[in-house]
Amino acid sequence: MKQKIICILVLAVIIILPVFLLSDFRLSILSKFVVFAIVAISVNLLWGYTGVLSLGHGVYFALGGYAMAMYMKLQAQPLPDFMEWSGIETLPWFWKPFQSLPFALAMTVILPVTLALLVGVPLFKSGTKGVYFTIISQAITLIVSILFVGQQGFTGGSNGITGFKGVFGYPIGDPTLIKILYGLAVAVVIAIYFVSKFMLRTHGGVIIQAIRDRETRLRFLGYRTDSFKILTLATSAAMCGVAGALFVPIVGIISPSLMSILMSTEFVIWVAIGGRGTLLGPIIGALVINYAKTSFSESLPEYWWYFYGFLFIAATLIVPKGIVGTLKEKEWFQNRFNKLKTEHE
Template structure:
């Protein structure tokens, strides 16, 4: 019990030290990395534990982001400027729910989940799996990106939605709002981590891991594996949408580039390098890779993508189970981790 208290104090210190020591810019950057950690958890839930590789999670992330951006835009302008430029004089009906914060919070989850169900139900019910699902998820990402770019008057087109006055009466550059967003992101990340842990330790969690390892045998035992896959995809999409909503006030913009195939591929790379099918792996991978990306792009921008490619290849060859997955195979680390977990 005493050791648990010590570990809790260490975790609280790690949370509070950046809050007290970092500049607003660096704290905002850290908040963005933690948002990406939430995305990585959602991807890992589907890929690492269920065995379904999606290269379309950028869409779910963007839908949550657009929902929050629409709310923030309407708080500053009753009719967004890009609509006026396109000759639209009346706010479209589907923008109306985003005038209010409670309905916006609902849409942040409803929109990604609705798309996930629209994609997952017909695909999984028809038996689509493996690389076929991955290819279709890419195609959907491309379609949605083209749709958002082409709908200039409704979505801001390729420029996306920006020009927000602020949130909750505070400007986006207000130090108080930056600190509030940091604490909010930390709280949601911790909550989603423990929610994922609870789900994976439940009977349903055992089933989805069995789907990854032996789906045919599970079907033979009478389980409707397609239903479990649909639920997991919807849950993963909801988590991704929440991350997208947190991303917008931190960065100050959302655009169709966020839902690109490249962005979705980056999500997968974070999970692979951090450690697929581990709870901490996606968090470690997202923070380390984005920190390295920021550092290298600041000092050597022309070489960053070469380093990124090398890092992914090296990680695949040297640590195929990711950083955390490889560490868990080490006896000394595993014993320490299990001792910490059981105390």
């Protein structure tokens, strides 16, 4: 009990210190990393625990972001500037409900979940799995991103949506807003961590892990594994949408580039390096990799992509089970060794 209290206090100090030690710019960057940690948790829930690799989570992330961006844009301009440039004189009917914050917040979850169901139901019901699902998720990502780029008058095209004035009554860039968004991002990642932990301890959580390990045997026992995979995909998409909604006020832009296959691949890399199938692994992976990425891009702007690739290869060779997975494995062997030593004595 005392150790748990000490851990909570240490964690609280680690979370609070950046508010006082970092500049507003650095704190905003850290907030973005925390948001990416939410995405990593969502990818890990589907890939790490259910065994379904998706390279299309960038779409769910971006849809949540667009929903929030539409609300923020309408608070800045009754008719977005990119619509005026495209010759649109009145606000489209599907934009009007986004003048309401509750509606926009609801859409940050509903839109990604709806797409996830449209993708998951026909694919999983038809028995699609493995690399075939991964390839189709890439194709869907490409289709949606092309659609958003092509609809310049409604989505802002390749430039996306930007030019926000503020949110929650504070202007963009205000020091108070930066601190609020950091606190909100941390609160959400902690909440999603514990929600995921609770889910994995339920009967359904045991089932999805069994799907990853022995799906055929589970089907033989009478379980409808496709339904569990659909539900997990929808839950994962909802988490991604929430992350996208937080990303927009922190960064100040949303664009189709966030839907790219490259972005979705990065999500998977964070999980792989942090530790697939662990709760803390994705969080650590997202924070460490994005910190390294930012550091390399600032100090070596021409070569940072090479360092980024080398970092991934090195981590894969040195810690194939991820940072947390490797540490857990060493801890297990150490405990086993100590037990055998005690029995021998």
